[in-house]
Amino acid sequence: xxxxxxxxxxxxxxxxxxxxxxxxxxxxxxxxxxxxxxxxxxxxxxxxxxxxxxxxxxxxxxxxxxxxxxxxxxxxxxxxxxxxxxxxxxxxxxxxxxxxxxxxxxxxxxxxxxxxxxxxxxxxxxxxxxxxxxxxxxxxxxxxxxxxxxxxxxxxxxxxxxxxxxxxxxxxxxxxxxxxxxxxxxxxxxxxxxxxxxxxxxxxxxxxxxxxxxxxxxxxx
Amino acid sequence: xxxxxxxxxxxxxxxxxxxxxxxxxxxxxxxxxxxxxxxxxxxxxxxxxxxxxxxxxxxxxxxxxxxxxxxxxxxxxxxxxxxxxxxxxxxxxxxxxxxxxxxxxxxxxxxxxxxxxxxxxxxxxxxxxxxxxxxxxxxxxxxxxxxxxxxxxxxxxxxxxxxxxxxxxxxxxxxxxxxxxxxxxxxxxxxxxxxxxxxxxxxxxx
Numbered sequence: 353x354x355x356x357x358x359x360x361x362x363x364x365x366x367x368x369x370x371x372x373x374x375x376x377x378x379x380x381x382x383x384x385x386x387x388x389x390x391x392x393x394x395x396x397x398x399x400x401x402x403x404x405x406x407x408x409x410x411x412x413x414x415x416x417x418x419x420x421x422x423x424x425x426x427x428x429x430x431x432x433x434x435x436x437x438x439x440x441x442x443x444x445x446x447x448x449x450x451x452x453x454x455x456x457x458x459x460x461x462x463x464x465x466x467x468x469x470x471x472x473x474x475x476x477x478x479x480x481x482x483x484x485x486x487x488x489x490x491x492x493x494x495x496x497x498x499x500x501x502x503x504x505x506x507x508x509x510x511x512x513x514x515x516x517x518x519x520x521x522x523x524x525x526x527x528x529x530x531x532x533x534x535x536x537x538x539x540x541x542x543x544x545x546x547x548x549x550x551x552x553x554x555x556x557x558x559x560x561x562x563x564x565x566x567x568x569x570x571x572x573x
Numbered sequence: 574x575x576x577x578x579x580x581x582x583x584x585x586x587x588x589x590x591x592x593x594x595x596x597x598x599x600x601x602x603x604x605x606x607x608x609x610x611x612x613x614x615x616x617x618x619x620x621x622x623x624x625x626x627x628x629x630x631x632x633x634x635x636x637x638x639x640x641x642x643x644x645x646x647x648x649x650x651x652x653x654x655x656x657x658x659x660x661x662x663x664x665x666x667x668x669x670x671x672x673x674x675x676x677x678x679x680x681x682x683x684x685x686x687x688x689x690x691x692x693x694x695x696x697x698x699x700x701x702x703x704x705x706x707x708x709x710x711x712x713x714x715x716x717x718x719x720x721x722x723x724x725x726x727x728x729x730x731x732x733x734x735x736x737x738x739x740x741x742x743x744x745x746x747x748x749x750x751x752x753x754x755x756x757x758x759x760x761x762x763x764x765x766x767x768x769x770x771x772x773x774x775x776x777x778x779x
Contacts, residue, residue, distance in 0.1 A: 368715055
């Protein structure tokens with residue numbers, strides 16, 4: 353979706369403000385929010401469903417929220433959409449109902465092992481690669497209403513495949529409950545290709561892009 | 574409030590809502606409070622940029638390790654026991670006199686947790702995400718990093734599950750230093766690419 357989260361290249365966001373000796377968390381509620389998001393049992397929602405839930409926050413609110421406020425909104429949104437919680441339960445209007453498909457909660461003693469293992473986004477197989485390292489490709493000019501990891505600033509622009517990372521779960525599909533594994537590439541774009549005369553000659557932007565996001569640069573060129 | 578509303582001043586209802594959500598998820602058996610405590614402890618006290626600094630220092634002193642790291646960062650980093658969530662597929666990027674790498678996630682907040690821990694607020698903020706892909710040199714200057722005009726800047730937008738770790742240039746005047754002392758010079762931002770590693774004189778003054 354062409355949402356507020358897709359910020360690459362936007363003007364007017366103001367200065368970057370690094371904080372000296374920044375703590376990992378700034379308040380207890382941030383700790384709990386971070387932890388809840390990571391403690392959710394596997395299978396409740398995919399990483400792409402999580403991201404897509406955050407992207408659908410009201411754009412004005414997104415811009416005026418801190419990052420863990422965005423996580424709060426996103427987690428409530430996705431759990432509500434999955435029928436796991438309801439706004440009435442959250443506000444105490446009704447008593448909590450049992451979840452229809454119970455899943456074992458993460459145990460404290462398993463946290464390190466589970467987090468050290470991580471997830472897996474690599475697929476055993478997928479659709480064959482249409483491109484090879486060295487190929488010139490164009491990021492397609494598409495505007496899907498669902499989740500996508502093709503940033504707006506790259507669309508329509510020509511780059512070069514510099515690495516093939518192999519078949520990976522396709523986020524656009526994963527956010528909709530499917531997988532559609534396909535090759536993931538590292539694609540190199542010249543700054544001047546993306547930003548025209550406002551770019552810098554000799555600088556490059558590398559973006560990880562899936563096969564479906566790309567077309568041969570000769571197509572329609 | 575407005576675009577600069579930050580972590581320090583959450584709305585009162587935000588704090589309340591987080592509490593309500595935790596109570597509800599516990600009641601439904603989806604999370605346990607002790608596991609939440611353990612998650613916080615892990616990322617507050619165990620997993621942070623000191624991990625990445627060890628990796629970088631090893632790469633500075635051990636050419637064979639450096640080669641392994643550049644070839645397959647996930648495996649090379651795992652030699653230290655640093656693995657897992659948000660670092661399942663690591664790629665190391667080496668800064669040199671000719672090339673300067675800097676990492677961003679324009680779409681959200683992707684960051685290599687096993688080596689750097691959780692991202693600072695500025696990394697997740699709209700200004701950094703919006704600007705660094707368009708005007709990286711200007712952004713770097715704001716961090717005090719001035720690059721010679723001939724240096725090629727490479728900005729890496731973490732749009733997939735690949736996570737990028739920058740290996741900053743080894744500072745001058747560190748020939749006599751051992752790996753542990755070198756690791757002290759590797760600041761977090763140098764592994765994102767917005768700063769250089771500290772010089773030994775800076776470290777002494779700190």
